[in-house]
Amino acid sequence: MAASQTLxxxxxxxxLATALGPRxxxxxxxxxxxxDLTHPFDETTIYWPTAEPFRLTVEAEGxxxxxxxxxASSFCASEHGGTHLDAPVHFAEGRRSAxxxxxxxxxxxxxxxxxxxxxxxxxxxxxxxxxxxxxxARHGPIPxxxxxxxxxxxxxxxxxxxxxxxxxxxxxEAVAELSFPGLDPxxxxxxxxxxxxxxxxxxxxxxxxxxxxxxxxxxxLADADVPIFENVANLDRLPPTGAxxxxxPMKIGRGTGGPLRIVALLPE
Numbered sequence: 001m002a003a004s005q006t007l008x009x010x011x012x013x014x015x016l017a018t019a020l021g022p023r024x025x026x027x028x029x030x031x032x033x034x035x036d037l038t039h040p041f042d043e044t045t046i047y048w049p050t051a052e053p054f055r056l057t058v059e060a061e062g063x064x065x066x067x068x069x070x071x072a073s074s075f076c077a078s079e080h081g082g083t084h085l086d087a088p089v090h091f092a093e094g095r096r097s098a099x100x101x102x103x104x105x106x107x108x109x110x111x112x113x114x115x116x117x118x119x120x121x122x123x124x125x126x127x128x129x130x131x132x133x134x135x136x137a138r139h140g141p142i143p144x145x146x147x148x149x150x151x152x153x154x155x156x157x158x159x160x161x162x163x164x165x166x167x168x169x170x171x172x173e174a175v176a177e178l179s180f181p182g183l184d185p186x187x188x189x190x191x192x193x194x195x196x197x198x199x200x201x202x203x204x205x206x207x208x209x210x211x212x213x214x215x216x217x218x219x220x221l222a223d224a225d226v227p228i229f230e231n232v233a234n235l236d237r238l239p240p241t242g243a244x245x246x247x248x249p250m251k252i253g254r255g256t257g258g259p260l261r262i263v264a265l266l267p268e
Contacts, residue, residue: 032266033267034266037235037264041056042054046158046161048081049169050170079255080257083229083261084258085259085260086256089256092219092223095225101249106249108145108244109243110146110149111142111149113132113150113151113240116153124181132190142191144196146197149202149232158231164205180206180209181202182208183208184217185219192224192226199227205230207228242266244265249261
């Protein structure tokens with residue numbers, strides 16, 4: 001195991017022990033105020049204009065012939081929509097699939113980088129190295145092994161696809177109309193070289209801004225085997241530092257991503 005991975009694993013164990021707090025004979029769970037960072041999956045869930053949307057088919061609902069209540073449904077959707085994981089293999093050949101990402105890379109201390117003001121002024125804003133430096137000037141260096149979450153304010157636009165994506169259109173022609181903030185590839189490179197995050201997330205539909213055509217932020221992070229979380233909800237409820245995040249995607253074998261249930265524990 002590389003030295004950086006070893007340090008991250010040790011840091012994860014220490015922070016997790018802190019988050020769990022004192023336990024009594026296995027009766028007490030993790031401490032902290034829980035916050036759900038996941039948008040629900042239903043008919044309003046936002047997907048990429050070319051992606052298969054979420055569909056729930058009710059197969060049974062009611063009292064059956066045996067006299068008891070029974071309900072069951074099936075669902076179908078693209079891997080990449082709603083609150084979801086982009087596994088590294090999504091944009092980097094030979095990198096980890098959804099099922100191959102170790103649990104320690106899906107949980108850790110959260111760093112929430114707020115860029116609402118520049119994003120409000122420019123819906124195509126790229127979160128820059130300067131934005132990260134400004135955050136660090138107020139809150140200190142981003143700790144190694146953090147889960148970095150970019151708060152653009154776009155979560156308040158959910159589930160209005162027109163305001164959230166920049167277009168309510170569907171199909172390939174709508175892709176050219178996409179407009180929302182993302183991460184500057186240079187900032188992604190800086191994070192990897194200087195801060196070594198476990199994962200990077202954002203409250204928009206993509207870690208690359210809507211009008212991107214080369215998806216370079218995706219490619220930079222994926223090539224480093226860093227998971228990406230997209231359409232993260234309720235980032236306005238998290239402090240800049242101090243929260244603990246657990247992000248558990250559907251464990252799809254060979255999956256390039258999948259629906260994600262992500263939660264945070266806030267310090268009490």
